[in-house]
Amino acid sequence: MAQSGILLIDKSEGWTSHDAVARTRRFLGTRKVGHAGTLDPMATGLLVLGAESSTRLLTYLVGLDKEYETVIRLGISTVTDDREGTATAVGDPYLIAKLSPAAIAAEAAKLTGDIQQAPSAVSAIKVDGRRAYDRVRAGEDVELPKRPVTVHEFELGEMRVERLSDAVTVVDIPARVRCSSGTYIRALARDLGAALGVGGHLISLRRTRVGPFQVTDARSIEDLDAAANPAAGDVAADPASFLLDPAEVARGLFPALELSEQQAIDLGQGKKLDVPDAPDAEIAAAIAPAGSLVGLVRIRAGKTRVLVNFPSGRGAAAIPAGGDRG
Structure with a gap:
């Protein structure tokens, strides 16, 4: 019989959150598995899952603060506000060349604290009963209303100038963001690029913390597979040993x-x-x-x-x- 508990998963790029839940159901031998907040397929990092009666605890985990490591690319806007979307605009090379760490930090500071943020249009938020991403894919212009979020920290690393082609140069900036639940990191990249007049999107995103849970304590899907299918002579691991009480x-x-x-x-x-x-x-x-x-x-x-x-x-x-x- 399946055990109730919380499972921390370090999701790999390309997996959907639903994929991770489905694989965990198979590993634990129960249909009753849920999560406390999704990650986009492009994103990696911490998913907090609950099994059996612990799925009821997830309701109280969804609102926990989160922490991310990301790389923001300034100079190109995309329809999804990340690298998986089609480019919608390329920034003026003159303005991109003028970007400085001080100017970028000044605009990032304006996106720190209690702010009003419009979620990315390509999101699961419903508009008149339909997901926003479905409306965007159908060719509609979607502008979601702003909502209050809190960005506790927006820490920038060293900017790197990257030449993508003879005509396109961008600036990549590693960043660490600690924020309230409901904050879109893609939207932070979009808004930072817009404030600087050059556009922006994410090229990588990793969730490292949810409340007290750290990705360093998480297990990969591959770990689950190895535990369920041990090498010859080894004993299969007890799935309950992967669960937090x-x-x-x-x-x-x-x-x-x-x-x-x-x-x-x-x-x-x-x-x-x-x-x-x-x-x-x-x-x-x-x-x-x-x-x-x-x-x-x-x-x-x-x-x-x-x-x-x-x-x-x-x-x-x-x-x-x-x-x-x-």
Whole structure:
């Protein structure tokens, strides 16, 4: 039976997030696998997946801050704001030649902090019931409304001048971005190029962190394949050994509410608990004496309200939290 838990995957270029989920389902032997935020096929790096009842924990991971390493190319705009899209404009060679680290840094600073950002037109956002990318592919002009995002850090590396042809010269800049969930790194490249008057897009993108999760702790799809199909004489790895314990994940994200045996039973049935000594918390991880995650709760004025419960036991399907929701 499949085990509940969180799995960190280092996605390779060319894989879709759906591909990674499908391969993980096969590896873990369960259909119940989800993710806490996609990556474009061009992008590499960290995908946070949940299996079995831990898929319910993913809702609370989606909004975590993220960190990326990228290379921005100034001098060319594309329809997708990355190197996979058709070029729509090439910057003026005179303006490109005048680009300086100081000028680029000054415009990057304007894209740092709390900003209003228009997502890339080629995105999965729905416009009147249809994905924006479908409308773009159908030849429509799509301009998505701006939305608030936060760019905590937009750190630029050393600029490199690249001559692509006799007529086209570009400037490539490595960058590290730490941002809120929902930020489009492609849109940052687009907006930086637009502010400098030369256009811009991404030529590489790697997600290195999601909240407390680091890509250095992730496993590749190839690791999963090797574990499932060991070399002659080797023993296949237990898929559960690839999973992070949901209770430990929840402890790392939220304050812990340690339960008695009876409280764990009551909370599992959706009942409110009296916890007079517990401080108020919008989200707290309710942990059973044996160390399992019983649920996530809100604590106010010494009483709990269930946000979501997690079934115990291996292979149990996720169930909705019961009880009073008032």
